[in-house]
Amino acid sequence: MSKEIIDKILISHEDIVNKTNELARRINDDYRNEETPIMVCVLKGAVMFFADLVQHIDIDVAIDFIAISSYGNTTRSSGEVKMVKDLSCCVEGRNIIIVEDIIDSGYTMHYLMNSLNIRGAKSVKLCSLLSKPSRRVVPVEIDYLGFEIPDEFAIGYGLDFDERYRNLKDICVLRLED
Ligand code: IMP
Ligand code: MG
Numbered sequence: 001m002s003k004e005i006i007d008k009i010l011i012s013h014e015d016i017v018n019k020t021n022e023l024a025r026r027i028n029d030d031y032r033n034e035e036t037p038i039m040v041c042v043l044k045g046a047v048m049f050f051a052d053l054v055q056h057i058d059i060d061v062a063i064d065f066i067a068i069s070s071y072g073n074t075t076r077s078s079g080e081v082k083m084v085k086d087l088s089c090c091v092e093g094r095n096i097i098i099v100e101d102i103i104d105s106g107y108t109m110h111y112l113m114n115s116l117n118i119r120g121a122k123s124v125k126l127c128s129l130l131s132k133p134s135r136r137v138v139p140v141e142i143d144y145l146g147f148e149i150p151d152e153f154a155i156g157y158g159l160d161f162d163e164r165y166r167n168l169k170d171i172c173v174l175r176l177e178d
Helices: 013-031 047-054 107-118
Strands: 003-011 038-043 062-068 083-085 095-103 123-131 144-148 153-155 171-177
Touching: 013 047, 013 095, 013 123, 013 144, 038 047, 047 095, 062 107, 095 107, 107 123
Parallel strands: 038 062, 038 095, 095 123, 123 144
Antiparallel strands: 003 171, 062 083, 153 171
8 A cells, every 4th residue: 555645735725715816806707797607516626615716706606516426546537427416406598617626637527518518508617726737638628727737646625635635725745655
């Protein structure tokens, strides 16, 4: 079994707070004259970001939750995507803002955005706290992006490794040693 080492802080909680406020301001401006959007939290990784983000939204929004299969206890995507919990709202004709923790290969968001478009959403936009552009396999357009990060495994502020470390306030790098 490999040893898990919390290597360094990648993004401090203070930087996350400032960026979250900035993204919320942009969403407020973009949707002020639009029909009430549904902000969709992708469980579980985006839960901290989502909760902080929506508190700075000052326009009418609906919120909903969706869960998509994740990596389990490995750090690489299989490319296989599965919906674990679907939305409770009907998306037909609605403006959707997906709120995600991180875009890595892009498989998950490609699948989710596609499926919401097929279900007749009026618009589908993506807000992601993090992106690892060097790992992209499928192109994904990120409308509201927090931070680009290098190809390292990020934990904390909702992001997990094997369901742990989500409670850390900062985003840190996890290193595995044999
Ligand atoms: P993708 O489908 O490869 O883009 O992976 C997206 C999902 O994988 C994210 O929603 C995360 O749950 C998980 N993931 C990707 N990279 C990381 C990471 O560095 N730390 C924690 N989870 C990650
Ligand atoms: Mg996720």
